[in-house]
Amino acid sequence: MVTENEIWDYMEEVYDPEVPVLTIVDLGIVRSITYQGECCKITITPTYSGCPAMKRIEEDVIQKLDEKGIGNVEVDLVLSPAWTTDWLSDSGRKKLKKYGIAPPENEVDKSVLFSEPTIVPCPKCDSKDTKLVSQFGSTACKAHYQCNHCLEPFDYFKCLK
Amino acid sequence: MNALFEYLLRLGDDSLILGHRLSEWCGHGPILEEDIAMTNLSLDLIGQATSFLKYAGEVEGKSRNEDDLAFLRFEREYKNLLLVERPNQNFGATMMRQFLFDAYRKLFFERLVHSTDSQLSAIAAKSLKETKYHLKHSSEWVIRLGDGTEESHEKMQSALDDLWKYSAELFYQDDVDEDLIENGIIPAVDAIKGEWDVLVRNVLEQATLIIPSNNWEQVGGRKGIHSEHLGYILAELQYMQRAYPGMKW
Numbered sequence: 001m002v003t004e005n006e007i008w009d010y011m012e013e014v015y016d017p018e019v020p021v022l023t024i025v026d027l028g029i030v031r032s033i034t035y036q037g038e039c040c041k042i043t044i045t046p047t048y049s050g051c052p053a054m055k056r057i058e059e060d061v062i063q064k065l066d067e068k069g070i071g072n073v074e075v076d077l078v079l080s081p082a083w084t085t086d087w088l089s090d091s092g093r094k095k096l097k098k099y100g101i102a103p104p105e106n107e108v109d110k111s112v113l114f115s116e117p118t119i120v121p122c123p124k125c126d127s128k129d130t131k132l133v134s135q136f137g138s139t140a141c142k143a144h145y146q147c148n149h150c151l152e153p154f155d156y157f158k159c160l161k
Numbered sequence: 162m163n164a165l166f167e168y169l170l171r172l173g174d175d176s177l178i179l180g181h182r183l184s185e186w187c188g189h190g191p192i193l194e195e196d197i198a199m200t201n202l203s204l205d206l207i208g209q210a211t212s213f214l215k216y217a218g219e220v221e222g223k224s225r226n227e228d229d230l231a232f233l234r235f236e237r238e239y240k241n242l243l244l245v246e247r248p249n250q251n252f253g254a255t256m257m258r259q260f261l262f263d264a265y266r267k268l269f270f271e272r273l274v275h276s277t278d279s280q281l282s283a284i285a286a287k288s289l290k291e292t293k294y295h296l297k298h299s300s301e302w303v304i305r306l307g308d309g310t311e312e313s314h315e316k317m318q319s320a321l322d323d324l325w326k327y328s329a330e331l332f333y334q335d336d337v338d339e340d341l342i343e344n345g346i347i348p349a350v351d352a353i354k355g356e357w358d359v360l361v362r363n364v365l366e367q368a369t370l371i372i373p374s375n376n377w378e379q380v381g382g383r384k385g386i387h388s389e390h391l392g393y394i395l396a397e398l399q400y401m402q403r404a405y406p407g408m409k410w
C-alpha cells in the first residue's frame with residue numbers, strides 16, 4: 001500500500017520541461033495529493049495562465065505514477081490560490097542559480113512606469129552591476145538580464161506575487 | 162439568454178483575438194527582445210482565453226469545451242471588442258492598441274478579483290499579475306515612441322487617431338451586464354472609466370500625444386457585429402479544425 005508521502009517523493013522525480021533542473025515540487029505547483037481507495041488525486045496549479053508545459057506536466061505525472069504501479073490517477077488543474085514565486089523551494093532557488101538562472105528576488109516591480117528594475121545579482125560572478133534587457137524572456141516565467149561586470153547574458157526567474 | 166455565458170464569451174474572445182493578433186508578430190518583431198515579448202503577451206492572453214472559455218462551456222452546459230468555443234463558432238458569435246481585431250500595422254500601433262487595452266484590463270481585473278463568483282475571482286487574480294507586466298511594457302513603449310523621434314511621434318499620433326474611436330467600446334454596457342453587476346459577479350464600469358481616463362491621459366501626455374477631438378464612437382463587437390478584419394483572423398485561426406474536423410496533436 002502506497003502512502004501519500006511516498007507519492008510526494010515520486011513527484012520529486014517529475015521535472016519541469018522548461019526548466020529541467022527543477023522538479024514540480026521545487027516549483028511549488030503541486031498543491032495537494034490524496035490517495036484513497038486505490039485512487040490517487042493530484043492537484044496542480046499553473047505558473048502562468050498560458051504556460052504550455054502544463055499539459056506535458058500532467059502527462060508526466062500520470063506516466064511517473066504508472067511506472068510506480070499506480071494506475072488510477074486523476075490530475076486536477078486549479079487556478080486559486082494563484083501561484084507565487086514564494087512557493088519556490090529553497091533547494092529550487094539554489095538549483096536555479098547553479099543552472100545559470102538568477103532566482104527570484106523577493107520584490108515585485110510595483111510601479112507602473114519607468115521604475116528602476118529590480119537589482120538581480122549575476123548567477124555567474126555575483127556582481128550586482130547588471131541590467132534588465134527585457135521583462136520578457138525565453139519563457140513566461142523569466143526576464144532577460146545582462147551582467148555589466150562579466151558581460152554574461154542571463155535569465156532571471158521573475159518574481160510573481 | 163444566459164448572461165454569464167454571454168459575458169464570459171466577451172472576456173474570452175477579447176483575450177483570444179488579441180492573443181492571436183500578437184502571435185502574428187512571431188518572427189517579425191522589430192528586435193529580437195520585442196519579438197519574444199509579444200509572443201509572451203500572446204501566450205498569457207491565450208491562456209486567459211482558455212480559462213474564460215472553459216468556464217463559459219461549463220456555464221452553458223452543452224458540453225462544449227474551450228477548444229470548441231475557440232475554433233467552432235461563426236463570426237457573429239464572437240463577442241470581442243472591435244479594438245482587439247484592429248490590424249497590427251506597425252510596432253507602434255500595436256503598442257498603442259495594447260496600451261489602451263492593458264490599462265482597461267488591469268483596472269478591470271483589480272475589481273473582478275472581488276467577484277462573488279469564485280471561479281471568475283480566481284481567473285482574475287491569476288490574470289492580474291500578468292496584466293501588470295503587460296501594462297508596464299506597453300505604457301513604456303507608448304511614451305518612448307510618442308516622445309521619441311519625429312517619425313516615431315508621427316506614427317504614434319496616427320495610431321492614436323485611428324484607435325481612439327474604438328476605445329469607447331471598452332465601457333460598453335447592456336442588459337448582459339446589468340444583472341451580473343447587481344449580483345456582484347462583475348464590477349460596475351463607471352468607476353473603471355474614471356480611473357482609466359486618468360491613467361491613459363497621464364501616459365499620453367508624457368508621450369506628447371494629443372487625444373483626437375472627434376468624439377465618434379465605433380461599437381459593435383459586443384453584439385457580434387464586427388469589422389471586415391475578424392473574418393480573416395478566423396480563417397487562419399480556425400483553418401485546421403475546419404479542414405480536419407476534430408483533429409488533435
Ligand SMILES: [Zn+2]
Nearest residue numbers: 122125147150
Ligand atoms: Zn557576471
